[in-house]
Amino acid sequence: GATRFYDFKVQTTRVTKICNTKDIITINGMYPGPVVYAEEGDRVIVKVTNETPHNATIHWHGVRQMLSCWSDGPAYLTQCPIQAGQTFTYEFTLVEQKGTLLWHAHVSWLRGTVFGAIVIYPKTGVPYPFPYPYEEHILVLSEYWKKDVLQLEQQLLASGGGAPPSDAFLINGHPGPLYNCSANDIYKIDIVPRRTYLLRLINAALNMELFFSISNHKLTIVEADGDYTKPFTVDQLMIAPGQTINVLVTADQPIGKYDMAVGPYMSARNVPFQNISAVAHFQYLGASPTALGLPAPLPTFNDNLTVKKGLDGLRSLNASNLPLDIDENLFFTIGLNIEQCHSNNPNKSCQAPNGGVFAASMNNVTFARPKVSLLQAYYYSLRGHYSEDFPGVPMRVYDFVNGAPNNSPNDTGSVNGTKAKVLEYGARVQLIFQDTGTVSTENHPIHLHGYSFYVVGHGNGNYNPLTARFNLVDPPYMNTIGVPVGGWAAIRFVADNPGVWFMHCHLEVHTSWGLSMAFIVKNGKGALETLPHPPADMPKC
Numbered sequence: 001g002a003t004r005f006y007d008f009k010v011q012t013t014r015v016t017k018i019c020n021t022k023d024i025i026t027i028n029g030m031y032p033g034p035v036v037y038a039e040e041g042d043r044v045i046v047k048v049t050n051e052t053p054h055n056a057t058i059h060w061h062g063v064r065q066m067l068s069c070w071s072d073g074p075a076y077l078t079q080c081p082i083q084a085g086q087t088f089t090y091e092f093t094l095v096e097q098k099g100t101l102l103w104h105a106h107v108s109w110l111r112g113t114v115f116g117a118i119v120i121y122p123k124t125g126v127p128y129p130f131p132y133p134y135e136e137h138i139l140v141l142s143e144y145w146k147k148d149v150l151q152l153e154q155q156l157l158a159s160g161g162g163a164p165p166s167d168a169f170l171i172n173g174h175p176g177p178l179y180n181c182s183a184n185d186i187y188k189i190d191i192v193p194r195r196t197y198l199l200r201l202i203n204a205a206l207n208m209e210l211f212f213s214i215s216n217h218k219l220t221i222v223e224a225d226g227d228y229t230k231p232f233t234v235d236q237l238m239i240a241p242g243q244t245i246n247v248l249v250t251a252d253q254p255i256g257k258y259d260m261a262v263g264p265y266m267s268a269r270n271v272p273f274q275n276i277s278a279v280a281h282f283q284y285l286g287a288s289p290t291a292l293g294l295p296a297p298l299p300t301f302n303d304n305l306t307v308k309k310g311l312d313g314l315r316s317l318n319a320s321n322l323p324l325d326i327d328e329n330l331f332f333t334i335g336l337n338i339e340q341c342h343s344n345n346p347n348k349s350c351q352a353p354n355g356g357v358f359a360a361s362m363n364n365v366t367f368a369r370p371k372v373s374l375l376q377a378y379y380y381s382l383r384g385h386y387s388e389d390f391p392g393v394p395m396r397v398y399d400f401v402n403g404a405p406n407n408s409p410n411d412t413g414s415v416n417g418t419k420a421k422v423l424e425y426g427a428r429v430q431l432i433f434q435d436t437g438t439v440s441t442e443n444h445p446i447h448l449h450g451y452s453f454y455v456v457g458h459g460n461g462n463y464n465p466l467t468a469r470f471n472l473v474d475p476p477y478m479n480t481i482g483v484p485v486g487g488w489a490a491i492r493f494v495a496d497n498p499g500v501w502f503m504h505c506h507l508e509v510h511t512s513w514g515l516s517m518a519f520i521v522k523n524g525k526g527a528l529e530t531l532p533h534p535p536a537d538m539p540k541c
């Protein structure tokens with residue numbers, strides 16, 4: 001493969017949206033940021049220079065980072081932040097990866113404005129497994145706040161309260177006409193009638209799962225999270241933060257201007273959210289430029305059934321690496337709750353309901369951010385920064401029968417801790433996620449760094465091994481799985497990439513509350529099973 005060089009300058013940039021002007025952090029002044037283009041097998045080298053006063057890191061979401069954990073990017077997990085004036089160079093190879101992924105900042109709430117697309121073409125001469133599209137377009141979906149997103153996180157943690165809803169959704173940085181004074185801020189794709197287009201959808205939103213549709217046009221999903229799927233045709237789809245979905249769309253309608261609409265999927269009750277859609281135009285050549293777009297219907301905000309059907313229909317084109325036997329059988333609860341002050345909360349007086357703060361946990365552990373990077377602490381055996389006792393089953397449910405708890409799991413009584421789960425090199429892992437939570441249940445998009453995993457099962461209610469049905473034939477290969485609201489999902493992967501790998505809810509507010517943990521995957525015996533030394537320019541904490 002070739003080597004692709006990129007120069008990313010973290011900068012302060014002035015933007016105006018929905019009659020609001022503010023300074024945001026960007027890469028090279030672009031919002032969304034620059035696209036990283038590569039072919040499968042290429043080496044990618046990105047030099048990141050921080051020209052802002054804020055800490056920065058970049059995460060290459062969905063990139064496997066084989067033997068390059070040092071370049072993964074989550075702050076305090078695999079590196080210390082790149083401080084003002086510093087430079088760090090990320091280097092990785094795109095092994096067996098193709099399709100669309102995304103990159104985003106991975107410190108504080110910086111990814112609220114710092115994100116962009118990664119497009120990985122098949123190797124030269126290797127065709128797509130579907131008819132070659134006439135043209136390709138990237139659609140990056142995101143959220144916009146009139147306030148500064150970094151300050152929003154500080155306020156959230158200081159108050160102990162819930163997340164502030166965004167003021168608009170954006171499509172490639174544009175809100176479309178439905179918000180206040182946004183009538184002319186509309187993204188548009190020019191369409192040649194009868195041609196077929198490949199749309200690369202990326203959900204880069206901070207805190208919202210999103211529905212997407214195009215009026216009168218079908219969407220045929222051909223790839224999800226950087227892996228091909230069996231073609232699956234829908235009218236509307238849900239895409240969770242961190243997910244990428246490629247769809248084919250054929251311009252088979254009368255000449256006209258059609259809306260592409262983006263709106264919220266909110267499965268939790270009593271959570272305030274932005275409910276006005278972002279709109280872009282899918283505009284046929286020959287359509288009247290002054291015509292209004294034909295509105296695109298979206299599911300209602302709590303349409304769990306459409307989400308379930310979407311997940312049911314995702315099938316991998318080739319699941320030949322699926323492990324059929326299991327060495328490690330894990331069961332993790334994921335939940336929101338109200339806790340006493342937790343360690344991520346700078347305000348020790350805890351002003352929230354019942355003298356507590358909103359918190360979240362996995363297996364009754366609220367993740368506490370370490371002060372050095374876990375990978376450094378692990379690599380250099382620095383004591384006192386983390387412990388290796390993350391439980392394989394919930395701490396508050398002791399009674400397991402047939403691989404599932406006998407009594408209902410819950411996330412009350414969580415402890416704070418920087419706890420990691422250690423996996424042997426090559427272990428075949430099955431992990432059941434169980435949504436729980438005493439404050440509310442919610443669809444949680446759980447993302448695992450450094451791996452894709454097969455989603456072998458999912459369902460409503462509590463996981464029951466006697467009735468759960470698994471797909472061990474063609475399960476989708478994802479890096480982010482929306483665990484059904486109040487339900488469960490089962491994933492499988494082989495722990496063949498040594499390092500420290502963060503796993504967390506990709507609703508950023510939940511990560512702020514501690515809905516995360518880390519895996520430590522040990523080295524294997526061979527040189528190609530061993531994490532190399534860190535690069536010389538690693539930032540210091």
Ligand code: C2O
Pocket residue numbers: 059061074104106242447449502504506
């Ligand atoms: Cu896309 Cu840890 O994140």
